[in-house]
Amino acid sequence: xxxxxxxxxxxxxxxxxxxxxxxxxxxxxxxxxxxxxxxxxxxxxxxxxxxxxxxxxxxxxxxxxxxxxxxxxxxxxxxxxxxxxxxxxxxxxxxxxxxxxxxxxxxxxxxxxxxxxxxxxxxxxxxxxxxxxxxxxxxxxxxxxxxxxxxxxxxxxxxxxxxxxxxxxxxxxxxxxxxxxxxxxxxxxxxxxxxxxxxxxxxxxxxxxxxxxxxxxxxxxxxxxxxxxxxxxxxxxxxxxxxx
Ligand SMILES: Nc1ncnc2c1ncn2[C@@H]1O[C@H](COP(=O)(O)OP(=O)(O)OP(=O)(O)O)[C@@H](O)[C@H]1O
Ligand SMILES: [Mg+2]
Numbered sequence: 001x002x003x004x005x006x007x008x009x010x011x012x013x014x015x016x017x018x019x020x021x022x023x024x025x026x027x028x029x030x031x032x033x034x035x036x037x038x039x040x041x042x043x044x045x046x047x048x049x050x051x052x053x054x055x056x057x058x059x060x061x062x063x064x065x066x067x068x069x070x071x072x073x074x075x076x077x078x079x080x081x082x083x084x085x086x087x088x089x090x091x092x093x094x095x096x097x098x099x100x101x102x103x104x105x106x107x108x109x110x111x112x113x114x115x116x117x118x119x120x121x122x123x124x125x126x127x128x129x130x131x132x133x134x135x136x137x138x139x140x141x142x143x144x145x146x147x148x149x150x151x152x153x154x155x156x157x158x159x160x161x162x163x164x165x166x167x168x169x170x171x172x173x174x175x176x177x178x179x180x181x182x183x184x185x186x187x188x189x190x191x192x193x194x195x196x197x198x199x200x201x202x203x204x205x206x207x208x209x210x211x212x213x214x215x216x217x218x219x220x221x222x223x224x225x226x227x228x229x230x231x232x233x234x235x236x237x238x239x240x241x242x243x244x
Contacts (some may be wrong), residue, residue: 004159004187006065007027008026008027008051008063009062009063010025010026010062012024012025012059013059021212023213029205031187031188032187034182034191035189035206036198036220037192037193038206038207039209039233039234040235043209052082053078053079057071065078065160081159082162083162085149085161086164087192093137098129099124099133101152102123119157123155124148126184127147127148127181128177146168146178150163154185160187160190161189162190163193164192165192165193166182166198175195199220200238205219206218206223208223224238225241
């Protein structure tokens with residue numbers, strides 16, 4: 001069985017305050033698929049992504065990763081396979097230096113120091129941040145933090161890559177670099193984004209969320225042509241598809 005597939009089965013999630021942010025989410029991503037997760041602020045995208053590696057566990061329903069149902073007991077296995085880049089890099093970076101942050105995951109996987117060093121250099125190079133390796137994360141700009149937080153996840157060489165707003169705060173060159181590295185990642189990828197150009201360019205499949213539900217799931221190209229649907233979900237066509 002491929003360990004690269006990710007399935008949500010009727011997942012519901014209620015925050016401790018009582019708000020039900022996920023209201024019956026079902027979908028499956030198969031090996032190598034790239035899907036965008038879009039929807040207005042507050043639609044539930046980040047809440048959904050936090051379920052992919054068990055940072056939140058469903059109130060009801062289940063999440064299955066490569067045949068393993070996510071529970072407290074299976075968390076450690078699933079966390080090694082699913083790499084989640086948070087919306088806010090400050091939640092991802094907590095070590096004194098960038099290279100220690102990137103080394104943290106691989107070190108926990110029991111790799112040798114040589115292997116760890118190699119992974120750190122490779123991941124930082126991939127996001128164009130190798131020159132920042134000795135810096136303290138809190139001294140970095142928002143975009144630099146974002147790039148480094150992506151590197152911390154790449155260094156784990158995950159089977160499934162999950163990213164929450166990977167291009168927010170990035171300048172055009174860093175954004176392009178990030179898009180290129182997501183493109184090079186050949187495994188299953190799920191990306192929550194408000195960047196419709198990115199969705200159109202990178203993700204053949206798109207899931208649209210509204211008020212805790214997936215209201216559309218299909219070919220990105222087709223969904224972006226459905227103006228009524230976009231309007232109802234507060235979304236816009238990517239520039240390249242606008243015909244006036
Ligand atoms: N820790 C929390 N406690 C209570 N409610 C929360 C919490 N985090 C999020 N929510 C609520 O859950 C809903 C979904 O939030 P979520 O962050 O998943 O949305 P989102 O689609 O990621 O939005 P954005 O595009 O702004 O990032 C919102 O109504 C939000 O207020
Ligand atoms: Mg969010």
